Amino acid sequence: MDEPRYDEATKTYTTGHSYDGIEELNTPLPRWWLWSLYATIVWAVIYSIAYPAWPLVSTATAGFLGYSTRAEVAAEIARVEEANSELNTQLAAIELTTLKDNETLHQFAVSAGASVFANNCSxxxxxxxxxxxxxxxxxxxxxxxxxxxxxxxxxxxxxxxxxxxxxxxxxxxxxxxxxxxxxxxxxxxxxxxxxxxxxxxxxxxxxxxxxxxxxxxxxxxxxxxxxxxxxxxxxxxxxxxxxxxxxxxxxxxxxxxxxxxxxxxxxxxxxxxxxxxxxxxxxxxxx
Incomplete structure (x- = not known):
C-alpha cells in the first residue's frame, strides 16, 4: 500500500490503494448524503425511545409515549362490539327458527357467523x-x-x-x-x-x-x-x-x-x- 498523495488533476488525495497502476481517490461523500444519514440515525434513536422497539424475553420496550398497536386493535374491537351490542343481544335471545323473519338480524348473523367460522371452524x-x-x-x-x-x-x-x-x-x-x-x-x-x-x-x-x-x-x-x-x-x-x-x-x-x-x-x-x-x-x- 502506497502513501496517500495529493492528486493535482482532481484536487483530491488518494487512498494509497493502487490496482494495476490505477490509484483510488479518497473522494468524500456528498454533504447532503451525510446529513441525511445522520438524520435517519437520530430519527431511529428517537423512535426507539418513544415507541415499542427493543425485544425483551417475553415482551418489548414500551416506549415513553405508551403507544400499542394491540391496544389500538382492542379499542377498535370494543368500538365495533359496542356498535353491534343491540343486535348481539337480540341474536342471543332469538328463537332460531324465526331468525329468517328478521331480515336485518339474519344478515347480521350470517356476516358475523362467517367470521366466527373462519376463526374457529375452518x-x-x-x-x-x-x-x-x-x-x-x-x-x-x-x-x-x-x-x-x-x-x-x-x-x-x-x-x-x-x-x-x-x-x-x-x-x-x-x-x-x-x-x-x-x-x-x-x-x-x-x-x-x-x-x-x-x-x-x-x-x-x-x-x-x-x-x-x-x-x-x-x-x-x-x-x-x-x-x-x-x-x-x-x-x-x-x-x-x-x-x-x-x-x-x-x-x-x-x-x-x-x-x-x-x-x-x-x-x-x-x-x-x-x-x-x-x-x-x-x-x-x-x-
Whole structure:
C-alpha cells in the first residue's frame, strides 16, 4: 500500500490503494448524503425511545409515549362490539327458527357467523365448509345429528363425543374386530357397499345381510338408513365420511371411528353460536 498523495488533476488525495497502476481517490461523500444519514440515525434513536422497539424475553420496550398497536386493535374491537351490542343481544335471545323473519338480524348473523367460522371452524371443515376425510362436509344434506338450524346450534354449543360438556352429542360404534372374524367383516363390507350401490363381492351378500341384521341394525336401522338420534350414519347414500373402499370400510368396522368435536360454548357467546349456526345453515346443506 502506497502513501496517500495529493492528486493535482482532481484536487483530491488518494487512498494509497493502487490496482494495476490505477490509484483510488479518497473522494468524500456528498454533504447532503451525510446529513441525511445522520438524520435517519437520530430519527431511529428517537423512535426507539418513544415507541415499542427493543425485544425483551417475553415482551418489548414500551416506549415513553405508551403507544400499542394491540391496544389500538382492542379499542377498535370494543368500538365495533359496542356498535353491534343491540343486535348481539337480540341474536342471543332469538328463537332460531324465526331468525329468517328478521331480515336485518339474519344478515347480521350470517356476516358475523362467517367470521366466527373462519376463526374457529375452518381448520377442520375447510374455509369453504366442504370438509375433508373424517371432517363432515357442511354443504350437503347428510347430517349425522340433524341439519336444521337449532340442531346445528346445539352441536356447535356442546360438541360431539368430548369429555368437557355433559350435553355433548355422544355415540360410539363398537370395534367389531374384537367380535367378528376377518371373513365376517369382509362379508359386512360387501353388504354395506351394496346398500349404496357400490361395487361389491356378490357372493358375500347373504352372509353380510345376516351379520348386519345381528350387529348393525340397532343403530343403522333395518334398511341401513341411519338414526340421527344416535348419530348413526345413513349407509344407503353416496356420502362417506372416511371413504367407502374395501380397506377403509374394513378399518371402520374392525376398529370403529370416534371423531371428536369440542364444545364451543365456553369460548363463544350465545350470539356467536347462533351466528355461526345461521352461517352454516344458509351455506346450502342446512335443512
Amino acid at each position: 381448520q377442520c371443515h375447510g374455509s369453504g365448509a366442504a370438509g375433508a376425510v373424517g371432517y363432515p362436509n357442511l354443504l350437503d344434506d347428510d347430517w349425522l345429528w340433524g341439519g336444521d338450524i337449532e340442531a346445528i346450534a346445539l352441536t356447535v354449543r356442546h360438541g360431539i363425543r368430548n369429555e368437557q360438556d355433559e350435553d355433548a352429542r355422544y355415540s360410539e360404534m363398537p370395534a367389531f374386530g374384537e367380535q367378528l372374524e376377518k371373513d365376517e367383516i369382509a362379508a359386512l363390507v360387501a353388504y354395506v357397499q351394496s346398500l349404496s350401490g357400490l361395487d361389491h363381492d356378490t357372493a358375500l351378500i347373504e352372509q353380510g345381510a345376516e351379520l348386519f341384521a345381528d350387529n348393525c341394525t340397532a343403530c343403522h336401522g333395518d334398511e341401513g338408513m341411519g338414526d340421527r338420534d344416535q348419530g348413526a350414519p345413513n349407509l344407503t347414500d353416496s356420502v362417506w365420511l372416511y371413504g367407502s373402499s374395501d380397506e377403509v370400510l374394513t378399518e371402520t368396522i374392525a376398529n370403529s371411528r370416534f371423531g371428536v368435536m369440542p364444545p364451543w360454548s365456553p369460548r363463544l357467546s350465545d350470539a356467536q353460536v347462533n351466528a355461526v349456526a345461521a352461517y352454516v345453515h344458509q351455506k346450502g346443506g342446512g335443512e
